[in-house]
Amino acid sequence: MAIHKQSVKEHILEIVSDAGEGAQKAGEVFAKTAARMGNGLWTEAIIPAEIQPPAHGVRSSSGIRIRFGSDFVSNGGDLTNLALVFNEMSLLSRLQIGSLADDVIVIIDDIWSKDPSREIREHYRELLDGIRQRGGRVVEVPLQEETLKIVEEPNPGKNMFALGLLGFVYERNQKLLAAVVSEAFQAKPAEVLRSNLKLLDAGYQWAKVHLDFQFEVPGMQSRKPMLAMNGNQALALGSIAAGFELCSMYPITPATSVSQYLAAIFEEFGGFVHQAEDELAAIGVALGANFAGKPAFTVTSGPGMALKTEFMGLAVMTEIPLVVIDVQRGGPSTGLPTKVEQGDLLSSIFATPGDAPKVVLAASSIGDCFKLMQTARRIAEDFRMLVILLSDANLASGVQLFERPELMLDEIARPMSAGTSHKGDLAYDWQEETGLSKRLIPGRSKEVGMTSSLNHSPAGLVRSDTESNELAHRMRSHKLAALQQALKPPALHGAEQGELLVVGWGSTRGAIEEAVDRLRAAGQRVSSLHLVFLNPLPPGLKEIFGRFKQVMCVEINYADAADDAFVGEGRRYSQLAFLLRAQTLVDVDCFARVCGRALRPMEIAEVLEKKLGGSP
Amino acid sequence: MDQLPIDEFLTDLCPFEKQLDLDDYLGEAPRWCQGCGDLGILTAVQKLLRDNQAEPTEVVCVSGIGCSSRFPYYLKAFGFHGIHGRALPISTGVALANPKLKVLTVMGDGDCFSIGAGHWVHAIRYNVNLLAMVLDNEIYGLTREQTSPTTPLGTRTRTTPKGAFLPPLNPLQLMLGVSNLSFLAQTATWLPQHLLATLQQAYRHQGLAFVRILQHCPVFSPQAFGEGGKDAELMEFLYHVQGIAIDPALERFGGRREHDPADLATAQRLASEREREPLGLLYQNPDLPSYETIRHAALAHPSPAEKLTLLNRRLDRLAPEG
Numbered sequence: 005m006a007i008h009k010q011s012v013k014e015h016i017l018e019i020v021s022d023a024g025e026g027a028q029k030a031g032e033v034f035a036k037t038a039a040r041m042g043n044g045l046w047t048e049a050i051i052p053a054e055i056q057p058p059a060h061g062v063r064s065s066s067g068i069r070i071r072f073g074s075d076f077v078s079n080g081g082d083l084t085n086l087a088l089v090f091n092e093m094s095l096l097s098r099l100q101i102g103s104l105a106d107d108v109i110v111i112i113d114d115i116w117s118k119d120p121s122r123e124i125r126e127h128y129r130e131l132l133d134g135i136r137q138r139g140g141r142v143v144e145v146p147l148q149e150e151t152l153k154i155v156e157e158p159n160p161g162k163n164m165f166a167l168g169l170l171g172f173v174y175e176r177n178q179k180l181l182a183a184v185v186s187e188a189f190q191a192k193p194a195e196v197l198r199s200n201l202k203l204l205d206a207g208y209q210w211a212k213v214h215l216d217f218q219f220e221v222p223g224m225q226s227r228k229p230m231l232a233m234n235g236n237q238a239l240a241l242g243s244i245a246a247g248f249e250l251c252s253m254y255p256i257t258p259a260t261s262v263s264q265y266l267a268a269i270f271e272e273f274g275g276f277v278h279q280a281e282d283e284l285a286a287i288g289v290a291l292g293a294n295f296a297g298k299p300a301f302t303v304t305s306g307p308g309m310a311l312k313t314e315f316m317g318l319a320v321m322t323e324i325p326l327v328v329i330d331v332q333r334g335g336p337s338t339g340l341p342t343k344v345e346q347g348d349l350l351s352s353i354f355a356t357p358g359d360a361p362k363v364v365l366a367a368s369s370i371g372d373c374f375k376l377m378q379t380a381r382r383i384a385e386d387f388r389m390l391v392i393l394l395s396d397a398n399l400a401s402g403v404q405l406f407e408r409p410e411l412m413l414d415e416i417a418r419p420m421s422a423g424t425s426h427k428g429d430l431a432y433d434w435q436e437e438t439g440l441s442k443r444l445i446p447g448r449s450k451e452v453g454m455t456s457s458l459n460h461s462p463a464g465l466v467r468s469d470t471e472s473n474e475l476a477h478r479m480r481s482h483k484l485a486a487l488q489q490a491l492k493p494p495a496l497h498g499a500e501q502g503e504l505l506v507v508g509w510g511s512t513r514g515a516i517e518e519a520v521d522r523l524r525a526a527g528q529r530v531s532s533l534h535l536v537f538l539n540p541l542p543p544g545l546k547e548i549f550g551r552f553k554q555v556m557c558v559e560i561n562y563a564d565a566a567d568d569a570f571v572g573e574g575r576r577y578s579q580l581a582f583l584l585r586a587q588t589l590v591d592v593d594c595f596a597r598v599c600g601r602a603l604r605p606m607e608i609a610e611v612l613e614k615k616l617g618g619s620p
Numbered sequence: 621m622d623q624l625p626i627d628e629f630l631t632d633l634c635p636f637e638k639q640l641d642l643d644d645y646l647g648e649a650p651r652w653c654q655g656c657g658d659l660g661i662l663t664a665v666q667k668l669l670r671d672n673q674a675e676p677t678e679v680v681c682v683s684g685i686g687c688s689s690r691f692p693y694y695l696k697a698f699g700f701h702g703i704h705g706r707a708l709p710i711s712t713g714v715a716l717a718n719p720k721l722k723v724l725t726v727m728g729d730g731d732c733f734s735i736g737a738g739h740w741v742h743a744i745r746y747n748v749n750l751l752a753m754v755l756d757n758e759i760y761g762l763t764r765e766q767t768s769p770t771t772p773l774g775t776r777t778r779t780t781p782k783g784a785f786l787p788p789l790n791p792l793q794l795m796l797g798v799s800n801l802s803f804l805a806q807t808a809t810w811l812p813q814h815l816l817a818t819l820q821q822a823y824r825h826q827g828l829a830f831v832r833i834l835q836h837c838p839v840f841s842p843q844a845f846g847e848g849g850k851d852a853e854l855m856e857f858l859y860h861v862q863g864i865a866i867d868p869a870l871e872r873f874g875g876r877r878e879h880d881p882a883d884l885a886t887a888q889r890l891a892s893e894r895e896r897e898p899l900g901l902l903y904q905n906p907d908l909p910s911y912e913t914i915r916h917a918a919l920a921h922p923s924p925a926e927k928l929t930l931l932n933r934r935l936d937r938l939a940p941e942g
């Protein structure tokens with residue numbers, strides 16, 4: 005058969021099955037192989053809502069979405085080019101969320117065309133016709149049938165046949181693919197590995213005979229040392245690199261895996277994970293440990309943040325350093341537990357009753373998740389502050405290939421900073437302007453000190469007079485000002501001035517910058533700014549905003565649409581827009597959605613084009 | 621002749637100067653009401669630390685919120701006046717961070733048995749090495765006379781002006797049902813020697829030593845515990861060679877009963893029947909490992925350089941070529 009081979013700069017591939025059929029595993033092996041072949045990479049897990057959902061349903065779909073290419077990949081990209089689905093319900097689930105490109109290639113198990121149930125047969129036909137009608141291509145393959153020639157049980161097993169098939173479609177190095185499969189099944193009995201390798205090869209050989217197309221996705225040119233991991237793994241490893249010794253937590257999706265990665269390895273580094281009885285105890289233990297000189301952090305998601313609020317106020321009041329990670333999910337309340345949202349920005353900054361100045365940072369990439377753990381700890385200790393580090397469900401399970409960070413001996417072994425040990429030292433010896441002070445640490449200081457949740461004097465004694473209350477508030481607030489003065493103005497992506505400035509934060513960075521690049525390539529005068537520091541905001545924003553005619557935030561949270569006819573002057577803005585408007589008095593607009601998934605570069609580009617008033 | 625520059629050679633650690641006396645444990649002047657039982661507990665704790673020559677900088681006293689939780693201000697040690705109900709998690713963090721510190725946790729009945737109830741049960745199960753005291757006056761003091769979980773049925777309080785609706789929570793019964801309990805004793809503020817002897821035994825215990833102290837509050841619950849111990853019929857002292865010694869003078873405060881603190885079933889029965897309030901050591905298991913001992917035993921102690929190597933090795937596995 006003549007094979008049509010096409011070379012592409014990148015491709016988006018989905019492998020989707022019923023939960024338990026192993027699409028995710030196959031995808032992980034594919035992604036790892038791609039990384040080793042030098043492809044830039046971003047993968048997203050497709051996770052069903054239940055642990056063992058009923059089979060053959062839209063909600064039972066489980067799998068992986070892999071964007072890989074010849075360049076560094078910073079986000080999940082636009083629409084899927086090729087979907088390998090194990091049944092028609094898996095296909096339907098992807099159609100329903102609008103994930104597939106019109107010209108998508110769908111590879112599907114043809115067993116359903118022969119299913120005893122007429123309903124299934126018809127549904128299968130209907131869906132495939134639909135794909136063809138919208139310009140897609142359907143490739144029916146005997147996935148289960150061929151698998152059964154090699155093993156007695158099709159599941160798992162089909163996944164390896166499918167992987168072999170994809171190995172042919174994407175011209176993967178066969179030896180490498182087999183090696184990665186071997187690594188993946190290292191812990192399994194040799195027999196399992198043997199049959200998996202057989203299936204892998206069978207898939208490849210079957211495709212070679214029956215398929216007439218192939219894609220070539222060359223690797224990247226630059227070969228700097230790289231790492232592939234997801235954001236939660238990066239937070240976990242980053243916490244070790246930052247010298248943390250205790251992670252005190254209570255399980256909550258999508259934050260839990262940070263502590264799970266740590267639980268498996270932390271002890272060999274001298275640290276450990278404490279699973280507390282609830283979120284209040286989790287933060288309480290972390291706070292108590294920091295108080296007594298052991299660097300500790302807590303990690304949670306929205307509902308847990310709500311519960312930790314009173315303790316966060318205590319951390320601010322007592323000026324005990326503390327890092328809280330919030331891996332954001334859809335809210336309010338239980339919301340969308342497995343899905344992404346950037347809904348906790350304002351509550352992170354403001355939710356603590358009373359005036360409680362704290363630092364809020366947001367990771368914008370997997371690499372940030374790793375690095376910002378160090379930043380967060382240093383700020384927490386040097387400024388005696390609460391630092392909230394925001395990540396989200398998109399970063400949590402997205403695997404990215406990024407430049408390997410250099411590890412530093414100073415960071416990994418950083419002693420708890422700024423303890424004082426002289427007789428006569430005060431618990432809150434605030435510097436007049438900056439509010440900075442050194443701590444008395446139990447077991448290390450020669451002086452005892454009182455740590456109090458009540459308003460207190462520099463000596464830590466309870467005070468309720470106006471003067472000391474105003475002083476203490478000013479001192480806590482000045483620490484934020486001192487930190488802001490130490491920050492650099494943020495760097496622009498694109499030109500220094502222009503028509504439109506897009507401002508974002510968190511995991512949307514890659515998609516926003518890609519959208520901006522596309523529009524700039526088409527001649528539009530648009531730039532973007534991505535904020536890592538959200539409280540305090542970096543200096544110079546107002547001046548930067550002044551260089552653009554329009555400023556607009558793009559976020560994954562709720563805002564009333566500008567053209568919502570029902571909403572009058574009370575339009576509610578997205579969270580960063582709210583903050584920037586208040587801080588700069590610039591009329592910042594916003595585009596925000598609570599779509600429960602990553603924003604796509606193309607939808608951002610479309611919004612920006614509209615804002616710019618025309619098409620490129 | 622010049623004076624000998626002896627001061628230069630004397631450090632804080634000079635063994636001859638080391639004797640700590642009661643003054644060394646005095647914090648701010650207490651601001652509790654006159655006749656408040658908390659005052660006696662403060663004195664007992666100061667004597668306890670003096671008797672054990674505990675270095676104030678090595679003692680951490682953590683509390684929640686309430687009259688009783690003002691305790692750390694009045695004791696010279698590292699003090700942490702926290703938030704309502706959460707003294708135990710903070711204490712757990714301190715104990716996990718530095719097992720060498722002596723942790724004293726002070727709570728009120730509302731603080732521990734109501735808002736902090738979740739932590740209470742779990743702290744017992746974790747069995748962290750600390751001395752936990754609940755100063756139980758069967759009422760909310762600081763917020764001025766609302767009902768507490770231990771307020772007796774029918775008691776008029778400001779939130780139950782016609783009398784408390786429910787039978788009170790029985791904290792001893794509950795604690796004796798929690799797995800991994802390692803030490804539980806009860807004493808009272810009007811029995812200074814018994815109080816000190818109980819705290820002494822708790823102080824020596826390895827693990828979580830829980831002491832419920834019946835606390836006389838002359839302002840909001842003067843009638844509680846037979847008007848603060850005036851009715852000998854209500855109380856019963858537990859004695860045993862392994863328990864807390866009682867002196868004959870105590871007879872006017874209550875009856876006596878021999879009770880082996882290793883006998884959990886009897887302790888449970890005594891606590892649940894509640895014919896008389898048992899005073900003394902209800903239960904002690906000296907062999908249970910504390911949580912921090914378990915956790916710290918599993919830890920490696922790599923040098924910074926070794927940590928760096930280990931982490932680099934972990935990263936190698938995540939490198940595409942690795």
Ligand SMILES: Cc1ncc(C[n+]2csc(CCOP(=O)(O)OP(=O)(O)O)c2C)c(N)n1
Pocket residue numbers: 685686687688689704727728729730731732755757759760761762763768
């Ligand atoms: C979260 C929270 N809820 C309520 C309060 C108000 N509050 C302060 S102390 C207290 C109860 C005090 O009673 P108890 O714990 O028995 O201690 P006591 O004052 O009797 O020693 C309450 C409800 C608070 N400070 N924080």
Ligand code: SF4
Pocket residue numbers: 651652653654655656657658687688757761762836837838839840
């Ligand atoms: S109200 Fe009661 S418990 Fe509070 S200080 Fe006064 S006497 Fe003590």
